Amino acid sequence: MNEPARELERRRLWKLFTAYLRLSLRGKASRAFAGRFAGTSFGLSVLLGMYAAIGLAVGVAASAHVDVFAYALLMHGMTFVMVGLGLTAESGDALFNRAESDVLGHRPVPPRTLLVAKALALLAFTLLLALALNLPAAVLGLRTAGARPWLPAVHLLAVVVLGTFCVSAVVLAYGLVARVVGRERFETVAAWSQVTLAVSFLAASHGLPRLAAHMQGVGQAPPVLLVLVPPAWFAGLESSLGAAHAAPVNLAFGAVGLVATAALGWVAFGRLAPVEMLARAVAPHTRSGVPAPAAGAIAGRLGWWLRDPVERAAFRLAAVYLRRDREIKTRLYPSLVMFAFFPLLALISPSKSGGNSIPLLSVSMLGMLPAVALEAMRQSSNHTAAEVFASAPLASTGRVFHGVRKAAMWYLLLPGLLLAVALSALIVPAGLSLAIPGLIALPTFSLLPGLFGDYLPLSIPPTRGQQAGANLLLMTISTTALVVLLSTSWIASRTGRLPELLVVETAIVAAVHWGLRAWIAARPLRPK
Amino acid sequence: MIRLRELTRYYGTKPAVLGLNLEIPTGQLVGLLGPNGAGKSTTVKMLTGMLEPTRGLAEVFGIDVARDPLAVKRIVGYVPESGAVFEMLTGWEYLDLVAALYQLPPDEAATRILRFAEFFDLTEATLRGAQLATYSKGTRQKVVITAALLHNPRVVFFDEPLNGLDANAALRFKTLIATLAREGKTIVYCSHLLDIVERVCERIVIVHEGRLVADGSLAALQARTGEQSLERIFNRLTATEHLLDRAEELARALAG
Numbered sequence: 216m217n218e219p220a221r222e223l224e225r226r227r228l229w230k231l232f233t234a235y236l237r238l239s240l241r242g243k244a245s246r247a248f249a250g251r252f253a254g255t256s257f258g259l260s261v262l263l264g265m266y267a268a269i270g271l272a273v274g275v276a277a278s279a280h281v282d283v284f285a286y287a288l289l290m291h292g293m294t295f296v297m298v299g300l301g302l303t304a305e306s307g308d309a310l311f312n313r314a315e316s317d318v319l320g321h322r323p324v325p326p327r328t329l330l331v332a333k334a335l336a337l338l339a340f341t342l343l344l345a346l347a348l349n350l351p352a353a354v355l356g357l358r359t360a361g362a363r364p365w366l367p368a369v370h371l372l373a374v375v376v377l378g379t380f381c382v383s384a385v386v387l388a389y390g391l392v393a394r395v396v397g398r399e400r401f402e403t404v405a406a407w408s409q410v411t412l413a414v415s416f417l418a419a420s421h422g423l424p425r426l427a428a429h430m431q432g433v434g435q436a437p438p439v440l441l442v443l444v445p446p447a448w449f450a451g452l453e454s455s456l457g458a459a460h461a462a463p464v465n466l467a468f469g470a471v472g473l474v475a476t477a478a479l480g481w482v483a484f485g486r487l488a489p490v491e492m493l494a495r496a497v498a499p500h501t502r503s504g505v506p507a508p509a510a511g512a513i514a515g516r517l518g519w520w521l522r523d524p525v526e527r528a529a530f531r532l533a534a535v536y537l538r539r540d541r542e543i544k545t546r547l548y549p550s551l552v553m554f555a556f557f558p559l560l561a562l563i564s565p566s567k568s569g570g571n572s573i574p575l576l577s578v579s580m581l582g583m584l585p586a587v588a589l590e591a592m593r594q595s596s597n598h599t600a601a602e603v604f605a606s607a608p609l610a611s612t613g614r615v616f617h618g619v620r621k622a623a624m625w626y627l628l629l630p631g632l633l634l635a636v637a638l639s640a641l642i643v644p645a646g647l648s649l650a651i652p653g654l655i656a657l658p659t660f661s662l663l664p665g666l667f668g669d670y671l672p673l674s675i676p677p678t679r680g681q682q683a684g685a686n687l688l689l690m691t692i693s694t695t696a697l698v699v700l701l702s703t704s705w706i707a708s709r710t711g712r713l714p715e716l717l718v719v720e721t722a723i724v725a726a727v728h729w730g731l732r733a734w735i736a737a738r739p740l741r742p743k
Numbered sequence: 744m745i746r747l748r749e750l751t752r753y754y755g756t757k758p759a760v761l762g763l764n765l766e767i768p769t770g771q772l773v774g775l776l777g778p779n780g781a782g783k784s785t786t787v788k789m790l791t792g793m794l795e796p797t798r799g800l801a802e803v804f805g806i807d808v809a810r811d812p813l814a815v816k817r818i819v820g821y822v823p824e825s826g827a828v829f830e831m832l833t834g835w836e837y838l839d840l841v842a843a844l845y846q847l848p849p850d851e852a853a854t855r856i857l858r859f860a861e862f863f864d865l866t867e868a869t870l871r872g873a874q875l876a877t878y879s880k881g882t883r884q885k886v887v888i889t890a891a892l893l894h895n896p897r898v899v900f901f902d903e904p905l906n907g908l909d910a911n912a913a914l915r916f917k918t919l920i921a922t923l924a925r926e927g928k929t930i931v932y933c934s935h936l937l938d939i940v941e942r943v944c945e946r947i948v949i950v951h952e953g954r955l956v957a958d959g960s961l962a963a964l965q966a967r968t969g970e971q972s973l974e975r976i977f978n979r980l981t982a983t984e985h986l987l988d989r990a991e992e993l994a995r996a997l998a999g
Contacts, residue, residue, distance in 0.1 A: 535829075536829075606819075607845060
């Protein structure tokens with residue numbers, strides 16, 4: 216390539232990079248806020264400010280009485296999870312945005328240029344969030360035992376390496392998927408890869424404190440087992456360069472981090488880069504035409520539960536999107552991991568996880584699941600199709616809401632419940648009766664998302680953001696109800712009054728259930 | 744019939760439709776024209792009960808749309824300009840969903856879907872066997888049109904219904920709407936394809952910047968403007984002048 220051509224290519228790369236970065240940042244700000252702030256630079260500033268505030272709060276709490284390594288481990292662990300999850304959520308759309316086919320598919324842009332621009336934008340997006348989270352924390356690191364004056368700079372450098380590692384890991388994951396599966400199954404497998412990545416980032420965060428707990432105190436060498444946890448590598452790097460005294464194992468961790476990042480980057484971009492798949496992703500008509508098994512058969516078998524035809528139709532629609540739509544899968548499924556937290560924790564360490572209260576905690580927590588699922592299913596890039604509900608003769612959105620709610624209950628809540636009960640029965644059979652109060656309340660919890668405004672599935676563009684106010688109120692109501700349920704159940708079980716509680720709870724729940732259903736059914740669907 | 748009296752709609756402080764007055768008798772096929780942003784889609788959305796008027800009256804068969812949007816929705820069909828469908832559903836699943844929203848019994852819905860499929864040369868295997876995301880634009884548009892007519896509405900609003908249809912399908916569609924109008928259905932046809940409106944519609948309504956600027960048969964509009972083709976009439980009533988000069992200026996600028 217001659218010099219002017221190279222210059223043009225660089226310009227093209229720069230333009231693509233800035234465009235992708237803008238899209239990612241505006242999208243992130245839009246998802247965080249609704250209304251005036253959505254997608255604006257002010258919204259983005261507020262978002263970055265929030266990240267900095269979180270970092271500041273954690274930094275203030277954690278920087279006293281620990282050494283550089285322990286502090287860095289905590290901060291990098293938090294960065295790894297928060298930024299890793301953000302990156303995972305962003306990566307699917309950023310790397311394989313189908314809407315791009317009309318915009319870029321016909322333009323003379325080499326797929327590798329696209330990949331590099333996208334990966335650089337993802338890296339910049341990741342670093343912006345990571346640095347916002349770590350900027351105050353980097354300065355606070357000076358409070359830790361053995362910190363050298365240049366520790367803040369070293370901390371930020373370690374954050375940059377960590378961000379590069381995360382982006383390389385994501386690109387590598389897609390590269391592997393592209394190699395292993397054919398184009399027919401790519402969409403499905405890519406969606407599940409995203410879910411797996413999110414779960415991995417979460418698992419690393421939950422495993423970290425447990426491994427760190429083995430550490431004895433300030434100045435002690437970290438256990439070698441920590442080498443299994445990537446944030447420890449970057450903490451090792453930081454303490455090797457920024458602490459007055461660092462154990463040799465810290466240096467080894469740092470070396471592992473640098474080598475792993477370099478190797479991952481080389482394999483991800485040099486050997487397994489999903490360039491070919493990216494080219495296919497921006498080419499039109501690459502979707503598999505084969506539909507998943509019909510949801511109609513299941514809806515037919517559940518006729519006793521789905522008597523209303525509109526409810527049945529909405530159930531089918533939700534069922535199809537839960538099983539076929541990559542966007543819904545990647546938005547919803549990673550967030551379901553938190554519902555498996557208590558049962559899995561109990562499985563790993565029953566003695567430290569609440570003993571007999573595990574069934575109560577596990578089942579009651581599931582009360583929040585329908586709200587999470589219904590909110591995820593409210594948004595879609597295909598939102599204009601939801602006009603069909605607005606033009607149909609529906610007096611209220613209640614029947615549509617119930618259909619989607621029942622799909623969330625059938626496909627997500629029921630398996631979750633079975634898992635929670637099975638694990639609880641396995642781990643603490645004696646406490647299984649404590650699951651009953653949560654069980655009674657579950658159907659009523661699922662009605663709570665219908666309280667606020669008209670519920671129409673797939674009707675809100677993802678870029679418009681969440682209904683922050685309504686969501687906050689919903690989470691407040693759900694959490695309050697959950698806390699009341701948990702505490703009264705706990706007290707009743709300790710005082711031997713669980714049977715009486717069940718009678719009272721059933722009466723209250725039945726009344727609330729009837730009231731909520733009536734409220735949802737009576738609210739008319741108003742034109743905009 | 745459809746009746747509009749001083750129908751007005753603002754988006755915030757921005758007017759979209761300003762004091763529209765119009766009457767469309769039963770069985771008439773009316774072309775609703777206007778440049779981009781003229782207020783056509785807003786007017787149609789108010790008439791289908793999807794948008795609330797800021798002020799004024801919109802009636803469909805004597806029913807005030809603002810007072811009883813549900814009753815109006817039962818008797819109207821609407822093909823949106825976006826042609827959007829739930830892409831993850833198969834064609835059959837989508838039409839089944841729409842039929843349920845209009846409370847059609849399942850057997851009746853299946854019969855009607857098959858009848859429309861036959862009319863549009865769609866096979867049941869196509870409808871049942873693949874997701875709408877994989878359909879061609881034209882095939883998807885056939886599904887959208889079917890969805891609008893499935894419940895046998897008395898009034899149908901078509902917003903750019905020929906999007907993506909090939910010449911044969913378009914001809915079939917034009918024949919269909921002419922037949923529907925003859926059988927007493929009221930049809931409002933929004934389009935930028937003026938030659939088709941010229942051939943199909945018996946009456947033409949032109950809106951510009953939210954206001955009605957012309958209403959009548961093609962012959963009446965020709966007599967009023969002194970222009971022969973609908974394209975020239977439309978241009979005279981709604982466009983800025985000196986089109987040729989501006990095009991030549993642009994071409995010169997591009998050539999450097």
